[in-house]
Amino acid sequence: MPLPLPRLYNPAHDSPLLPQLASIHAACITHDSQLATFLPPLSHPRILAYWTALAADIPNGSTEVFLQFVNETENEVAGYVCLMMPNTETGPFRGEVNKLMVSPEHRRKGVARRVMGMLEGYAKGRGRGLLMLDTTVGLPAEQVYPKLGYTELGVIPKYGTSPVxxxxxVDEKFFYKDLREVEPLKY
Incomplete structure (x- = not known):
């Protein structure tokens, strides 16, 4: 069964999804050793508080979360990604891709490409043509981002503490994509 179209997180009615986002976040840390804000032993209440605070930022326009559901009828989230749009006069055209996370049960189904495609289209529509992101050297995401059209910028050694x-x-690799020069991903 094909995946439904991804959609934006809506703070008015999607807060019941926050525990799922926190659970996927924790799974990506434990399953993949992602540098993703928290270190084991993981505390679900602490991760949930992070997502609650992030969701509270959405109405001010500086953050958006793009959700991919497993199907049309259930509210099971397969994965998500955040777009951070800092309020800056010197770079109102920049955005940061943050927390691209796909549940280990729903990998290799195109979830990452779909949410990234929606994020890119949205970012371009909001005038955020230059996107930046990073991932830990040696993780599978290091191979995914070039396939999505992101250009490697470089590596910062000893960037973060390993959750292992x-x-x-561990070292962190940085990427960028200029949507002012290329089209957003199709999803």
Whole structure:
């Protein structure tokens, strides 16, 4: 069964989805060792508080969350991604792709491409043509972003603390895509 179209998180009625977003967030940390804000032992209430605060930012226009559901009839989230749009006079055309996370149960189904395609179209429509993102060196996402048209910018060594052991410092790779020069992904 094909996936439905992704959609924007709506703070007015989607707050019951926040525990799912927190659970996917935790799964990506434990399953993939993603540098994703938190270190084990993971606290679901702490991650849920993070998502509650992020959702509260949506009405001010600086953040959007793009959701991919498993199907049309259930409210099961397969994955998501955030677009951060900082309020800056020197870079009103920039956006940051943040927290691209796909549930381990729903990988290799095109979820990442679909939510990234929606994010890119939305960003371009909002005048945010230059997108930046990062991922930990050695994780599968390092191979995904070039396939989505992102250009490697470089690596910062010893960028963050690994969730594997809580002490090892790992390298982070940065990417960008200029939607002023290329079309957004099709989804």
């Amino acid at each position: 052991d809580g002490t090892t410092l």
